[in-house]
Amino acid sequence: MLDAIIQGVLLGGYYAILAAGLSLMLGVTRFLNLAHGDLAVLAAYLIIYLVATWHMPILWAIVLTLPVMGLLGWALQAFLFARTMKGGFLLPLLTTFGLGAVIQNGIYGVFSSDVKSLGNFIGNLAWASWKLPGHISVGKLPVYIFVASVVVLVSLQLLLSFTKLGRAMRATTVDEEAAELSGIDARRIQRATVAIAMVLAGLAGAALAMRSLINPYTGPTQLIFAFEAVVIGGIGSLWGTLAGGIVLGIAQSLGAKISPQLFQLFGHVVFLAVLWWRMKGAGSLGIVNLLRSLKGGRA
Amino acid sequence: MSISRFQYERWTPAGLSTVWTSCVILAALAVAPLVLPATAVEKLTTLWIYILLAVVWNLLAGFAGLVSVGQQAFFGLSAYLTLRLVEWGLNPWLALVGAAFIAGAIAIPISLYALKLKAGEFAIATWVIAEVVRICVMFDPLVQGDTGNSLIALNAYAPDFRRDVTYWLGLVAMAGFLVLTFRVLRSKIGSAAQAVRDDEEAALSVGVSVMQTKRIIFVLAAFGTALAGSIWLASAITFLPRTNFGVQWTVFMLFMVLVGGLRTFEGPILGALIFFVLQESFSSYGVWYLFGLGFIAIVFALALPDGLWGLIRQKRGGDLLPMGTLLKQAPIENEAS
Numbered sequence: 001m002l003d004a005i006i007q008g009v010l011l012g013g014y015y016a017i018l019a020a021g022l023s024l025m026l027g028v029t030r031f032l033n034l035a036h037g038d039l040a041v042l043a044a045y046l047i048i049y050l051v052a053t054w055h056m057p058i059l060w061a062i063v064l065t066l067p068v069m070g071l072l073g074w075a076l077q078a079f080l081f082a083r084t085m086k087g088g089f090l091l092p093l094l095t096t097f098g099l100g101a102v103i104q105n106g107i108y109g110v111f112s113s114d115v116k117s118l119g120n121f122i123g124n125l126a127w128a129s130w131k132l133p134g135h136i137s138v139g140k141l142p143v144y145i146f147v148a149s150v151v152v153l154v155s156l157q158l159l160l161s162f163t164k165l166g167r168a169m170r171a172t173t174v175d176e177e178a179a180e181l182s183g184i185d186a187r188r189i190q191r192a193t194v195a196i197a198m199v200l201a202g203l204a205g206a207a208l209a210m211r212s213l214i215n216p217y218t219g220p221t222q223l224i225f226a227f228e229a230v231v232i233g234g235i236g237s238l239w240g241t242l243a244g245g246i247v248l249g250i251a252q253s254l255g256a257k258i259s260p261q262l263f264q265l266f267g268h269v270v271f272l273a274v275l276w277w278r279m280k281g282a283g284s285l286g287i288v289n290l291l292r293s294l295k296g297g298r299a
Numbered sequence: 300m301s302i303s304r305f306q307y308e309r310w311t312p313a314g315l316s317t318v319w320t321s322c323v324i325l326a327a328l329a330v331a332p333l334v335l336p337a338t339a340v341e342k343l344t345t346l347w348i349y350i351l352l353a354v355v356w357n358l359l360a361g362f363a364g365l366v367s368v369g370q371q372a373f374f375g376l377s378a379y380l381t382l383r384l385v386e387w388g389l390n391p392w393l394a395l396v397g398a399a400f401i402a403g404a405i406a407i408p409i410s411l412y413a414l415k416l417k418a419g420e421f422a423i424a425t426w427v428i429a430e431v432v433r434i435c436v437m438f439d440p441l442v443q444g445d446t447g448n449s450l451i452a453l454n455a456y457a458p459d460f461r462r463d464v465t466y467w468l469g470l471v472a473m474a475g476f477l478v479l480t481f482r483v484l485r486s487k488i489g490s491a492a493q494a495v496r497d498d499e500e501a502a503l504s505v506g507v508s509v510m511q512t513k514r515i516i517f518v519l520a521a522f523g524t525a526l527a528g529s530i531w532l533a534s535a536i537t538f539l540p541r542t543n544f545g546v547q548w549t550v551f552m553l554f555m556v557l558v559g560g561l562r563t564f565e566g567p568i569l570g571a572l573i574f575f576v577l578q579e580s581f582s583s584y585g586v587w588y589l590f591g592l593g594f595i596a597i598v599f600a601l602a603l604p605d606g607l608w609g610l611i612r613q614k615r616g617g618d619l620l621p622m623g624t625l626l627k628q629a630p631i632e633n634e635a636s
Contacts, residue, residue, distance in 0.1 A: 034368075080597070084600055091604060098554075098592075098596035105587070105593065220546060224426060224427060268434075272431070279416070
C-alpha cells in the first residue's frame with residue numbers, strides 16, 4: 001500500500017513535466033494541443049535515435065533535442081496553431097488531432113513499430129534502487145525524474161514571476177488585447193510559450209523513454225494522462241500540475257496493485273470524478289494555486 | 300406591414316429534383332446486390348458505414364458544436380453488446396439492431412455527464428469515457444481481454460444471404476439517417492442546435508432549451524454511430540476491443556467531415572466517398588497512407604475549412620438540398636405609397 005503510494009507520487013513527477021507544457025499553452029494561448037503527447041514521443045524517438053545510432057551520450061542527446069523541440073514549437077505556433085485559432089475552438093482541435101496522426105504514423109514509417117526504450121542505455125540506473133525500512137524499494141530513476149520535475153516547475157515559476165518574458169506571458173494570459181496596447185507583441189509571446197511547452201514535452205519524452213517502453217502510438221494515452229493531471233490539479237495552475245500528477249499517479253498505482261488493467265481505469269475514474277465535482281460548482285480545485293494570476297483573467 | 304409582402308419557402312425546385320434523384324439512386328442501390336459481384340457488395344457496405352459515420356459526426360460536431368473524440372465508445376459498445384445478446388441466445392440479426400438501440404440508450408446517462416462540459420474538456424472527457432467503456436468491456440470473460448471474440452453465429456447463414464442482408468442493413472441505416480438528419484436539421488431542433496453552437500448564452504436568452512437540444516443530438520449521433528458499429532461487426536465478424544474501440548474511427552470521421560465540408564449536409568457524404576476511394580486505392584501503403592490522411596486534414600483545416608462542398612457551393616451558388624428558409628418577395632400588387 002505505502003509502496004504503491006510512493007510509486008504513484010514519483011510517477012506524478014513525470015506527469016507534472018508533461019502536463020506543465022500542456023497547461024502553459026492552455027493558459028497563455030488558450031489552445032488545447034491534442035498532439036502534445038505525440039510531440040513528447042517524437043522527442044523521445046529523436047533522443048533514442050541519437051543515442052542508439054550515433055552513440056551519443058544520453059545527456060548530450062537530450063541537450064541537443066530540447067532546442068530542436070523549442071524551434072519546432074515556435075514554428076508550429078507561427079505556421080499552424082495561430083492560423084487555426086481564428087475559427088473558434090473546433091479547428092484547433094481538428095488540426096492538432098490530425099497533427100497527432102501525422103506524427104504517430106510518421107514515427108512508425110521512419111522508425112518502425114518496434115517498442116523502444118532508453119532503459120538499455122542508462123546502465124544500472126534503469127533498475128538501481130534505494131532500500132527503505134519496511135521492505136520498500138524506491139527506484140533511483142523515478143526519484144531523479146521527480147526531482148527534475150520540481151526543478152522544472154521552480155524554474156518556470158521564476159521565469160513567470162521575475163523575467164520580462166514571464167511578465168509578458170502573464171499579461172497575455174489575462175488580456176491579449178490589453179497586453180498589445182501596453183506594447184507587448186502577443187504573437188511573439190505566444191510563440192515563445194509554445195516553444196517552452198515543447199521543450200517541456202521533450203523533457204517529458206526523455207523521462208518517459210527512460211522509465212518505460214514506448215511505441216509510435218504511445219502519445220495519445222500520454223496526452224490523456226497529461227490533461228487529467230491538469231484538470232485534477234486545476235486548470236491554469238502551474239503547481240497544480242504537480243499536485244494533479246501526484247493524485248493521478250497514486251490512483252493509477254493503487255489500481256495497478258489490485259490488477260494491471262485497473263492502472264488506467266482508476267486514473268480515468270478520479271479524473272471524471274474531479275470534473276463532476278467541479279461542474280457541481282465547487283470551482284477549480286487548484287490545490288497549490290500559486291499562479292492565481294494565470295487564472296484570474298479567465299474566471 | 301411590409302412583412303406581408305414576403306413569402307417563405309422551404310423547398311427549391313433544385314431541392315425537389317435532388318430528392319427525386321436520390322430516391323431513384325436508392326432504389327437502384329437496393330436491388331444492386333442481385334446483380335453485383337460479391338466483393339462489390341462488401342465494399343459498398345463499407346461505404347454505407349463510412350457515410351453513416353460521417354453524417355452523424357457532422358451532426359454532432361459540425362451542427363451542434365459538440366466535438367467528441369470518443370464516438371468509438373458507441374461504435375465498439377454496440378459490437379460488444381451484439382456478442383453479449385447472441386451469447387444470451389438472441390438471433391444475431393435482432394442482436395445487431397437491438398445492440399445499437401441499447402448503446403443509444405446508454406448515451407442518455409453519458410449525456411447527463413458529458414454535456415455539461417465545454418469545448419476541449421468535452422472532447423477529452425468523451426475520449427476518456429470511451430477508454431473507460433473499453434476497459435470495462437475487456438473485463439467480460441466473453442471478450443477475454445485483448446483477445447476479443449467473433450460473431451460466429453452469423454456463419455450459420457449462407458455467405459450470400461449474410462452479405463446481402465448486411466448490405467441492406469447498411470443501406471437502410473444510412474438512408475434512414477440521411478433522411479432523419481435532414482429532417483432534424485430543418486426542424487426547430489436543428490436551428491436550436493446551431494444557435495447553441497454559435498452562442499450558448501444567447502441561445503438560452505431567446506428561449507432555446509440548451510441541454511435538451513444538445514441531448515437529442517448527442518443521443519441521435521450515438522445511435523447512428525452504434526448502428527455503424529453493428530453493421531461493421533456484421534461484415535467483419537471479428538471483434539477486437541482495441542480495434543473496435545480505437546480512436547482511429549474518430550480520426551476517420553474527422554477526415555471525412557473536414558474534407559467534405561463541415562456544417563453542410565452534402566459535405567460528409569462527399570467526404571465519405573473520397574475517403575472510401577482513398578482507402579481502396581492507397582491503404583496498402585500502410586502508415587504513410589495514414590500519415591497522408593492526417594496531413595490532408597491539416598491542409599483542409601488551414602486552407603479550406605469549409606471543405607470541398609464549401610468550394611462547390613461557392614461555384615454553383617447553392618446547396619443541393621435547402622437547409623434553411625428562403626425569404627422571397629411576393630408578387631407585388633401595386634401599392635401606392
